[in-house]
Each structure stands twice: as structure tokens, then as C-alpha cells.
């Protein structure tokens with residue numbers, strides 16, 4: 001079944017100049033990239049993204065990590081990959097959560113580390129199942145930023161203050 005999955009190259013991945021390596025590894029899947037952007041991670045976005053981990057002892061440090069507070073690069077690269085078994089294929093190349101337990105040739109096994117504070121800096125995020133993927137993709141992207149029509153969307157009229165070219 002064709003499915004979509006959210007991938008984030010986390011601030012440590014950007015700081016370590018791993019973008020090219022990671023995209024090359026992910027291209028082995030032959031999946032399509034349906035959306036991509038570099039974006040800042042606000043406290044609100046970080047908290048919402050990791051809300052299922054709010055009761056964990058590492059939660060506060062995890063928010064600081066994903067916001068880029070440890071890596072001077074206060075940004076992540078967010079992407080949507082789309083295609084047959086996308087979630088499983090990406091998770092498999094990403095490797096296990098704990099970089100020390102991850103297969104040594106997986107992305108996390110190759111490039112991740114555990115900090116002295118116990119945070120797994122594992123350079124990449126990948127959705128774990130279709131429900132999580134849908135929730136995360138809708139959190140990180142607007143419908144028009146994605147090439148595929150993944151989920152139902154509607155037209156709304158909204159007057160929002162936004163930055164424009166001067």
C-alpha cells in the first residue's frame with residue numbers, strides 16, 4: 001500500500017553536514033519526496049510533535065534538542081516521503097531509536113550518539129505508523145506544501161498577518 005511518512009533531519013544532522021549522506025541513504029528506498037523545507041522549530045511545534053513523550057524524564061532536554069539549542073543550527077529539514085511501504089522502508093534505514101543499539105550501517109547507527117545527559121542524538125526522525133505519520137505531516141506541512149493530495153483538505157478564507165517582500 002502506498003503511504004506517506006514524515007522525515008526530519010534533526011539539528012545535529014544539519015550541524016554535522018549529513019544532509020547529503022542522509023538523502024542519499026534514503027534514496028535507496030526509491031520513494032518519492034513529496035514535500036521538503038528547512039524550518040525553525042518553535043516551542044509549540046516541538047511540544048506538539050513530542051507530546052506522547054511529555055511524561056518522560058528526558059522530555060525537556062528532548063525539546064531543547066529538536067529546537068536546536070545544542071547545535072547552533074536552530075532549524076530542521078522536514079520532508080514527506082511517499083510510496084509503497086514508505087514508513088517501514090524509512091524506519092529500517094533510519095535504525096533503532098537508541099543509536100548504540102541501532103544496526104551499525106543504519107543512519108542512526110552510523111551517525112547518532114548518546115549525550116552525557118542521556119539524550120539520544122540520532123540525527124533523523126521518521127514516523128512509526130500511518131496514524132502517527134498523518135498527525136505529524138499535518139503538523140509540519142500545509143496542504144499546498146505537499147505535491148500529493150494525501151489527506152482531505154478544504155478551502156478557507158483567512159486574514160493573517162504575515163511577512164512579505166519589502
Ligand code: UDP
Nearest residue numbers: 058062096097118119120121122125126128
Ligand atoms: N529519546 C531519548 N531517549 C530515550 C528515548 C527517546 O533521547 O530513551 C529521543 C530520541 O531522540 C528519539 C526521540 O526521543 O528519536 C523520540 O522518541 P521515540 O520513542 O518516538 O523514538 P523514535 O520514534 O524517534 O525512534
Ligand code: MG
Nearest residue numbers: 126127128132
Ligand atoms: Mg517516535
